[in-house]
Amino acid sequence: MKLLSAALLLSAPLIASDWPQWRGPDGTGISDAKNLPVNWSDESNVAWKISLPAWSGSTPIVVGDRVFVMSPSKQPAKAETVAAEPAPSRGPGNRGPGNRGGGRRGPQLSGVNGPGGEELLMICLSRKDGSELWRSQVDSGNELKRKQNNSSPSPVSDGKHVWATTGNGIVRAYTVDGKALWKVSLKDSYGAFGLNWGFASSPLLYKGNLIIGVVRGQNTDDPGYVVALDGETGEEIWKVDRHSDAPWESKDAYTTPIPVEVNGNTQIVVSGGAYVTSHDPDTGSEIWRSGGLNPENSRNYRIIASPVAANGIVYAPSRKTPLLAIKADGKGDVTDTHLAWKMEDRAGPDVPTPISDGTYFYVLNDFGQISCFEAQSGKNLWGPEETGIGRVSSSPILADGKLYLVSETAEVAVVQAGSNFKLLGNNSLDDSYTLSSPAAAGDQLFIRTGNHLYCLSKS
Numbered sequence: 001m002k003l004l005s006a007a008l009l010l011s012a013p014l015i016a017s018d019w020p021q022w023r024g025p026d027g028t029g030i031s032d033a034k035n036l037p038v039n040w041s042d043e044s045n046v047a048w049k050i051s052l053p054a055w056s057g058s059t060p061i062v063v064g065d066r067v068f069v070m071s072p073s074k075q076p077a078k079a080e081t082v083a084a085e086p087a088p089s090r091g092p093g094n095r096g097p098g099n100r101g102g103g104r105r106g107p108q109l110s111g112v113n114g115p116g117g118e119e120l121l122m123i124c125l126s127r128k129d130g131s132e133l134w135r136s137q138v139d140s141g142n143e144l145k146r147k148q149n150n151s152s153p154s155p156v157s158d159g160k161h162v163w164a165t166t167g168n169g170i171v172r173a174y175t176v177d178g179k180a181l182w183k184v185s186l187k188d189s190y191g192a193f194g195l196n197w198g199f200a201s202s203p204l205l206y207k208g209n210l211i212i213g214v215v216r217g218q219n220t221d222d223p224g225y226v227v228a229l230d231g232e233t234g235e236e237i238w239k240v241d242r243h244s245d246a247p248w249e250s251k252d253a254y255t256t257p258i259p260v261e262v263n264g265n266t267q268i269v270v271s272g273g274a275y276v277t278s279h280d281p282d283t284g285s286e287i288w289r290s291g292g293l294n295p296e297n298s299r300n301y302r303i304i305a306s307p308v309a310a311n312g313i314v315y316a317p318s319r320k321t322p323l324l325a326i327k328a329d330g331k332g333d334v335t336d337t338h339l340a341w342k343m344e345d346r347a348g349p350d351v352p353t354p355i356s357d358g359t360y361f362y363v364l365n366d367f368g369q370i371s372c373f374e375a376q377s378g379k380n381l382w383g384p385e386e387t388g389i390g391r392v393s394s395s396p397i398l399a400d401g402k403l404y405l406v407s408e409t410a411e412v413a414v415v416q417a418g419s420n421f422k423l424l425g426n427n428s429l430d431d432s433y434t435l436s437s438p439a440a441a442g443d444q445l446f447i448r449t450g451n452h453l454y455c456l457s458k459s
Contacts, residue, residue: 017442019062022154022202024397024439027258028308029355031399033440037458038402038414038425047444047455050130052123054116055450056151057200057393057435062446063157066133066176067125069453070151070164072116072142112433112450115142115149122155122164124178127444130455134178139170145198147393148435152200156210161231163210167199171210173234182234186214190227190239194220196302200254206268206281209237215272215303217244217251226257226270226284240284244273250294250301260309262328269314269328271307276316276326290326291335292342293318305349305395310358310375313340323348323363325378341378346371353395355403360418364396364405370415382421387413389426399440410434410449429454 023029037045058070120139125132142150150167157163157176165171169186186193193199194216203210208231215224224244228237244251253272259281260267267278267287274294278287293316294301305317309328316324322344330338343363348354352364361375363383368390371383389407396405402424403415410429416422432450439446445456 018064018159019060019439019441019446020158021061021156021205022059022256022437023258023306023353023395027204028310029353029395029397029437030357031397031440033399033442033444035443035458036400036402036440036445037456040427040456044459045456047457048130049452049454050125050132051452052448053121054151055112055149055433055435056116056448057148058151058448059154059437060439060446060448060453061155061157061162062127062439062441062444063159063162063176065127067127067130067446067453068155068157068162069123069125069448070138070153070155071121071123072149072151073119073121075114075116115144116151118142120151120166120168122162122172122174124176125453127455130453136174136178136180138164138172139166139168141168148198148200150198152198154202156203156205158205158208158231163203163205163231165203165212169193169199171203171212171229171234173231184229184234186212186227189236190214190225191222192220194218194222195252195254196249197252197254202256204257204259204268205231206259206266208232211257211268211281213242213253213255213257213270213272215242215244215251215253215255215270217246217273218249224251224273226268226279228281228284238282238284240279240286242270242273242277244275246274246294246301247297248299250274250297250299253303255303255306258307258309260314260328262312267328269307269309271316272303274301276307276314276324278314278328288328288330288332288334288338290316290324290333290338292322292324292339295322304351305353308354308356310356313375315354315356315361317349317354320347320350320365323354340376343373343378346384351393355396355398357398357417362396362398362403362417364392366392368392368405368407368413370396370403370405372419372421381419385421385423387415387423387426389413393435394437397438397440399445404438404440404445406434406436406438406447408434410447412438412447
């Protein structure tokens with residue numbers, strides 16, 4: 001079995017130095033970027049930084065000579081301070097919402113006095129110097145969803161077009177030069193989301209189609225679903241219901257679909273609602289299904305961290321534990337037949353999505369501790385190791401032989417990838433509330449904080 005590079009699945013002229021979607025060119029969080037910096041300061045290795053209108057968990061994408069970001073408009077000056085709730089033992093992820101297990105208010109998040117303005121914007125920047133090339137209002141209507149707002153889904157591009165999705169369910173298509181093409185509403189087409197803490201799944205682009213997973217159920221009787229929209233027109237190609245017998249909030253998830261190739265055939269894998277499911281990319285029909293993500297049938301086992309795949313194994317996190325490694329060549333119910341290994345004796349990630357290069361499997365937990373396992377066997381090689389960066393809601397990336405980890409306070413740890421733990425660097429940016437995962441392309445590292453977008457490269 002082998003994993004097909006998602007870069008080959010995209011239908012337009014992307015190049016190796018692009019980062020065209022939330023988890024990068026292969027949907028794995030891995031980049032072929034080289035010569036990236038380990039340390040930086042105001043005086044060195046910062047190519048440019050630009051102020052953004054407001055904070056967001058959406059990850060920047062890099063396509064050719066452009067960088068695209070989603071953002072609310074600037075928050076009105078008289079907006080009242082809003083106390084954001086910390087994730088109950090697990091925060092929002094990738095910028096899915098943060099856990100949502102209780103109704104208590106937590107302390108105010110540093111630098112956050114509300115969700116940002118009402119407009120939800122797509123902003124196109126020059127990759128060379130960060131100057132703004134164009135912006136468009138994708139949607140309106142913004143609110144604080146515990147730790148996220150309605151700009152959480154990351155955009156995606158095929159090199160000619162760029163697509164934006166909002167937490168309100170609006171999907172819009174543009175050319176990379178900013179010409180608006182079409183707009184659809186998932187809510188108008190398929191009903192209210194019914195997610196307890198808002199919608200945050202980013203779309204997957206596969207052979208010109210946008211594939212979107214809506215794993216829902218706490219506040220609606222309608223089943224969750226997976227839908228494929230034609231990237232050129234916005235028309236529905238297929239839609240399948242995704243049923244779950246999970247109780248209450250455990251029906252909800254904030255994960256993003258991933259493509260996996262097994263024995264020459266591509267599958268689309270979706271995680272959440274107590275199950276991992278695999279779907280035919282041409283019809284949406286279910287190929288296999290694995291339970292086991294909510295072994296105690298808990299009411300609040302919503303899932304934030306997305307699945308990842310390497311060498312025919314799908315790695316599916318839950319709410320810290322268990323984490324399942326599932327062989328992806330099954331049919332039907334594979335819960336008992338295709339489990340490669342399971343991590344249940346230690347806390348895994350709640351929000352950050354793990355990362356694997358097929359040899360090693362890296363797990364970053366919400367408290368900034370990182371571990372490394374053998375990808376095929378699950379044997380612990382090292383960790384959990386302290387990185388010194390504190391609370392984490394963004395997902396790590398692997399580039400240039402290094403893991404880049406970003407905390408909620410814009411601290412960045414750089415860890416050597418491989419069988420031995422080594423902390424290479426620890427850097428601070430602007431200390432603002434940071435949820436977005438980093439991106440790497442060419443010889444540049446892009447980190448979005450609560451206040452700025454930074455482009456880091458060796459001076």
